[in-house]
Amino acid sequence: MKAKGILLATVAGVSIAAASQSSAHHQGWYVGLEAGVNWIDDTSVLFERTRFTAVEIESESARSSWWNGNSSGSLEFDTGWAGFATVGYGFEKNWRVELELGYRDNDATLTREGRYCGGEELSLAARGFCGTRTYDGDMTEYTAMINVIYDVPLTEKLDLNIGLGAGVDYVQLDLSRNGRTLTDESDTRFAFQAIAGLTYQITKRLDLSLTYRYLNVSEPSFEARYKTLELDDLEKHTVTVGLRYDLYEDEAPLPPLPPQPPLPPAGPQQFIIYFGFDKCNITPEADGVLNEAAAAAKTQGSVKIKIVGHTDTMGSNDYNQRLSECRSDAAKSNLVGKGLSAGSISTSGRGEGELMVKTDDSVKEPQNRRATIDLNN
Known part of the structure; x- marks a missing residue:
């Protein structure tokens, strides 16, 4: 149980620590198949003893002298095999939720x-025994x-998978x-599991997986001859290799926008x-107005400023x-006072030679x- 707690704490801790990372995992519906050991x-x-019927033990004295108490034993398992089918949905930010159907088979x-606590009044079926007995079968x-x-x-194509699961385990025991x-009975019990594995992207829609599962099944029990077999928690370890197929190809990311062309140099401005x-x-x-002209000149940087004065037709x-x-x-003196270089400003006068509004003399x-x-660049 201590090892189980450490495993679950590790899975939870890694999940929290990794929550801020991004992943290119598949999004949308997927299916998978796995097989392994x-x-x-x-x-x-x-072995919790149950009472014999009157037919099996005829006398009251025989019943009272029959094996007084329960017995115990141990159940050992050979390496077996397992297979799984999954259907799930991948969300953004690397999370997946899936339904997993599994099959496991182990010789037991x-x-x-x-x-021996029986007497002559007991039938052979009712007598106890000394020493040990072994029974073979499978689970x-x-x-x-x-x-x-x-x-x-972990890399562009390799992911570490960590997770937790809960559900039911239908257990059949034949001994x-x-x-x-x-x-030759069955029992259905609550089960939970911790999952860790690696996934490698073969194509855009097909992944190869290597997965470890720790499964805990809560104390199954089975009816037997004149007794009930009560087991401790079953703890199982499964390693599988599988394929996972994305039912819908992920949308390709949008190509990066081309760099914006440089802005053309500002054209001449007139104030x-x-x-x-x-x-x-x-x-x-x-x-x-000269404040605006000075600000525009400073924004554009290196500019040449040309100032031309005009009059009306009086005089x-x-x-x-x-x-x-x-x-x-x-106007030039005003702009120089606003921080512009006098050398960048040329001045001239046109008198009444370039009228904005054509008029007669005087x-x-x-x-x-x-x-x-x-302002010109």
């Missing part, structure tokens, strides 16, 4: 300790288990001696500021030329009193 630990047997030898089992399994990835049957009549000072509104051409140059110089048009700021 089965060992059963030797177990103790209690029962050794019974006895003592056959059919299991139905629900398993929960976690797949731990006889010298052609005389001691028992426009406006001035009061016959003025070249920067208004609060114009300062806000002479010479005066308007000087006024347009004053406006471009004012017309005060606010949209013509402007400066343009062009």
